[in-house]
């Protein structure tokens with residue numbers, strides 16, 4: 001081990017670097033049942049995600065869910081898988097690449113997944129090895145939720161707990177009502193709407209659902225979603241209907257459910273709809289399969305005539321510009337002022 005000898009000239013010390021680690025939820029390594037089973041086993045064993053005592057939950061998870069769901073989900077993943085892999089991972093990689101030079105030469109930008117690969121442990125260690133003494137953990141969830149934001153940060157802190165020489169850390173706060181986020185959504189939605197060959201009679205903002213109980217326990221998620229939709233509606237000067245998708249299990253989830261909303265709209269006279277998913281920073285299974293494929297099918301089956309799924313911010317110009325602004329703000333005092 002290298003030691004510090006006070007009588008000799010100090011060895012050249014590389015300039016300390018800053019790391020920015022974009023994190024997102026996680027995804028299987030491949031669209032096959034085995035990979036999906038491994039991913040779901042890790043994801044659904046997280047106590048932040050399923051808040052049922054493990055002694056009751058693990059037999060249900062191992063005995064039923066992991067024997068039935070992977071095959072079905074693998075089929076769904078197969079419908080949206082890209083040449084460069086899972087959409088969620090591929091887009092998060094593109095976001096990191098687009099931000100690579102955004103904060104100057106001393107700032108490394110990388111990405112990791114809370115479940116699966118590349119893991120937070122692996123990428124944090126790589127940043128440390130590259131000389132990062134200050135790291136911003138940036139969970140890409142605009143609306144705070146214990147099941148997403150908190151667990152991503154928990155994981156990073158658990159990795160740091162094993163390091164003798166820890167870097168200094170900061171975390172990106174939720175940005176559900178940030179001016180730059182609302183502006184990016186407005187630009188993105190208006191650009192997508194302008195490219196349609198029909199005028200939607202209603203716009204639906206679909207957020208990932210959560211058990212109703214988490215709202216009662218104090219999770220601000222529901223309020224964050226409502227505020228995002230309210231600000232976006234005000235910015236665009238038109239109504240936005242809020243709904244919650246991806247219900248899982250038997251407990252009561254936040255309502256109204258997206259599928260129920262889409263099926264009910266034609267009966268109220270709304271035959272042309274556009275739907276966006278502002279809570280997802282990257283398109284993924286839940287948007288490309290559940291909304292764009294299955295949502296469209298149920299809307300049309302209920303009598304709808306025109307359906308448009310509007311993409312997430314992804315690595316679009318407004319999306320990257322927004323991330324650059326949010327991250328630059330969190331790096332203040334660490335990096336020289338631009």
Ligand SMILES: C=CC1=C(C)c2cc3[nH]c(cc4nc(cc5[nH]c(cc1n2)c(C)c5CCC(=O)O)C(CCC(=O)O)=C4C)c(C)c3C=C
Pocket residue numbers: 025026027028040049050069073086088141145147148208209210211221246248279280283284285286
């Ligand atoms: C108890 C179950 C679940 C909770 C709570 C939950 C919260 C939650 N999830 C996201 C974002 C994503 N979820 C994704 C997939 C997904 N989610 C669940 C279950 C819960 N999510 C499952 C079982 C799955 C896997 C797919 C399936 O089998 O249906 C994804 C997509 C991942 C991908 O690979 O594309 C995202 C993103 C949020 C934001 C959230 C709480 C706010």
Ligand SMILES: [Fe+2]
Pocket residue numbers: 208246
């Ligand atoms: Fe989910």
Ligand SMILES: [Fe+2]
Pocket residue numbers: 246285286290
């Ligand atoms: Fe889903």
